[in-house]
Amino acid sequence: MGHRITLIPGDGIGPEITEVTRECIGAAGVDIDWEVRQAGECAIEKYGTPIPDETLKSIEENRICLKAPLTTPVGSGFRSVNVYIRQRFDLYVCLRPFKFYEGVRSRYSDLDMVVVRENMEDLYSGIEFERGKKETGELIEFIAKKTGKKIGNDSGISIKPLSVSNSERIVRFAFEYARKNRRRKVTAIHKANIMKFTDGLFLDVARKIAGEYTDIEFEDRIVDNMSMQLVQKPELYDVLVCPNLYGDILSDLCAGLVGGLGMSPGANIGEEIAVFEATHGSAPKYKGMNKVNPSALLLAGIMMLDYMGESEKAKKIEQALADVIREGKYVTYDFREPGSTDCVGTREMGQAIIRKIKEQ
Ligand code: NAD
Secondary structure, eight states: OOEEEEEEOOSTTHHHHHHHHHHHHHHTTOOEEEEEOOOSHHHHHHHSSSSOHHHHHHHHHHOEEEEOOOOOOTTSSOSOHHHHHHHHTTOOEEEEEEEOOTTSOOSOOSOEEEEEEEOSSGGGSOOEEOTTOHHHHHHHHHHHHHHSOOOOTTOOEEOOOOOHHHHHHHHHHHHHHHHHTTOOEEEEEEOTTTOTTTHHHHHHHHHHHHTTOTTSEEEEEEHHHHHHHHHHOGGGOOEEEEOHHHHHHHHHHHHHHTTOGGGOEEEEEOSSOEEEEESSOOOGGGTTSSOSOOHHHHHHHHHHHHHHTOHHHHHHHHHHHHHHHHHOSSOOGGGSOTTOOOOOOHHHHHHHHHHHHHHO
């Protein structure tokens, strides 16, 4: 029986890159019953919300979802539909692999790293106090009374909670991932020298969990130092495990090292449910233009196949994509120098990948 999977084609360039991904997965012979559901700006007209109940229900039932980028609708009441989905299904891991493919324009080669980012808390908890509000004043007063420290009355405040339980499960995930994927080292990222009770807690937990995985090397790095090291000698790193904010920033830095967001997939994973996505946005200016690079969503599809236990087929598609990029004949504009017209569209790059899959 085929796998039943929720497919969200999303907004902007989403439907075009979704089509390529779906066709490549089909060409590799994976039997998938795609349950297409709407989310994002395109859902608002029909459902009055960017995240309809039937989409949520479909994800809940199928437990695996492939999601193209969503435009965050202004004034919908949602800060971000993507963040909402992560919170709603407790998708506490954001897994972002960064791999260099020969033929991609990049300053580095031979990179193969993974960022494991905590997805639920830290400064993304959404607990914020607006400047000038009554409750903000009360909080400032409370803090002055308890700590003797004065926060200016014209301040806004964002809260950064980090818990032992969430830190434990994300660090454990990183070590399990490293073990399963034969990776040699886990590096925990923090700023524990300054934020002793949040990042310090994260570091303590990471050290404790590392003690259970003596087969895998462990080290920690302060986030500012890590940023420099990633630019100077990224080849020294393997799996990075980070609280939410540092994970967000370092993920984009790593994407830059391997050729940008067009090559950068991600997975949001919980105990039961996983949502796979391209990490770039919906690039509305290119909507319907058959222009953009389909690789990030296709790589997300490859991660999804691995997660489903279809690793052989995943490898087949990845090899076909790598061949197309290396040969450089049927690639989109972002593989070329700016201004070059020697490129093909999304669809043509997809067809070239399918030909390679079929040749194998
Ligand atoms: P974006 O990633 O959509 O686009 C920025 C630029 O990156 C594009 O103009 C284009 O030049 C380039 N680009 C993006 N994807 C590409 C691809 N596949 N191939 C080649 N070039 C590509 O970022 P943005 O313009 O800041 O955001 C547009 C919308 O997307 C916003 O509404 C934002 O909220 C949303 N967004 C969604 C997600 C998501 O669904 N995961 C992530 C980021 C942004």
